[in-house]
Amino acid sequence: MAGLPPSNAPPSWRNNPFSRNSPSPSPSSAVGGSMRPRSAIYSSPLTPPAAHARGQSFSTLGPPSATATIPRGRQRADSKATPLSNTFAPDFIKQEEKQRAADQIRSIEGENDFSGKRYVWAKDPVAAFVKGWVVEETSDGRLLIQCDDGSQREVGAENVDKVNPAKFDKADDMAELTHLNEASVVHNLHMRYQADLIYLPIYTNEYINMYKGRSREDTKPHIFAVADEAFRNLVEEGENQSILVTGESGAGKTENTKKVIQYLAAVATSDSPGGARSGAKQLSNISQQILRANPILEAFGNAQTVRNNNSSRFGKFIRIEFTRSGQIAGAFVDWYLLEKSRVGRMPEDEG
Template structure:
């Protein structure tokens, strides 16, 4: 995964706490290694298992087109000359910047990243970029102490870290009065979501330090903006659940425990909301973001956070009704059903088991290490922190519940033998109508015999069971948890639109289209 500012453990501590090696040092051992390196022609040889094996050239054959290389196990291997790449001198071992390597080859880069990773150094610069290798376990490198160590320091002063990139962006913004962008890219499971959260954690912490002694950078109601009000139009929506990390701040675990203002906390707490509605377990990632996002944080001229906006794109709505057996739907469905909140479940006419719902039961329901009940609590805390009233929250969960109920609508072919569909069990459609506030007759008619335009006339068209099933799936996609449609949040101001009204309109529009 790489982060670019359009801009491990001890390895991330400021230099001196842990020497990351690199090109420093002139010990006898290093001198010996350099002399040994100079005595032979060291190369990398491609290997199916290891990627690349180190070796040295014994001799060249066929006018240099083939080289015989001695490998670590003592064997010799003939390799086409174009397949080998030169090793970098020992002084570049653990180099903090890939761009410094004398021989910039795939083998050299892999070796450098691997050596660093094995020592807990997950971050490495590559010119302007920062490369992060996913450690798949928590490292003590995101604490308040580390934030303080990176704050206002030059990149060269500390070991590579995502905080250094965030700090550079912050300083460029304040010094040059220019917008800064961080691009986070990588394949699924690479760590984009986690590192994005670390960036926000860092910016929130640093911004909180800039705030007056009140402890909050700004009260949400009284933003002091450097830009026009129009530039502050926002729509907070989601965030990925730092299932394991940042969402839990402030925590007692030493990670991000500093006192943050309300606005900073609201920005951080967007994560569990966004992840609940937009993330799902996939075969590659237990907490995969099923959407792209653009996070914008607005600062005052003094570096306090004034507001935030998260846009999301291309939410994989089809996951609601269709996914591989080895994957789950969006977290929120399981969190709600496993909330243990009997009152809420009864209001929403739900049982507490994913196995009772057609849209959930055909694929995976449990994820190792993921406790939906605990995540539910984090979601409710986040919704409270961001400022949604109990009524507004109930409206969100009505949408979630109505999708589950729509999936359970049972359809059959008409008894007359015609292909026309009929509702087999009216209980589920009654539940849907109750939750969405749609008249039952109207929804049934719209599903089974919608009015369609034929020329200038409107006529009722009977649908087959297959057509109705397709229609209910499309209906779910229309009303699926896309809170961006419903949330508008800016500099602490957030309002929920008439969700129910929207849902009904969306539902009827979908059915009558």
């Protein structure tokens, strides 16, 4: 029987993919030297639960603050990412920050001034919503509104919504809006569209480097931030992780699942030893095999609906196995909750 190590023996160390040059203690070894892989599991259920997450998003994508606290004793990874000069993605980020700063300056100078005025959104049959300020409130609870287009209208107090201050214009995380209502969401999306701040190239390798090893509090909302947090917990704490992708039909659950696989494959490959080119190639092949299996499953489990021409009518369960050093060792894909009723009967206008 093997003897126990002395009490003063140094702890085992391993290379942490998120600490660059500094080692960190490895999870305790399994009994008998077993190197059982850890796994990251995620799936997309057919019927999502009702939920509303409010994240922190207005912090910049710069290096984390030195005074930030780290929960559960987790070590802060070195956040010096690959230089991103002359790349497409950071230019959009800088442009967005400049535009929002200019909007805030204009609001301070008097444009869209809220001092002494009560701004509201009123419904309009043509423009959907128009902004104006309350001139007078009658005794019967109706409001006389002076609209920005120069017109005046009288509406009921229950038919208006509050307007957010100008500092929230072009907000990247609408969960942070002070007044979260339909009119404010439509207005914010409209302003971002006019400023060309939609459909950005936010899934490139540059963005992978920007989110790699950083906490969600230090970055803006992104599927890469969710995947990175799960991967860091997997590697640093040695615990299995689960990512549950939910949403309404057509919300992008399948595509977001693909982006999670893309991110995990990228960070696992980039942190492999310099001489292990064959290992990096094998990791790429595994991720490609997972992605290429999707069309096969979709051919039998997807259908056209009123809201989505390629709707997944089944749940997908994907398990990715990792080694203790954070490398992909294998994967497993399974399906469940297939909508069998479509075999014999389909709703009208659906296929």
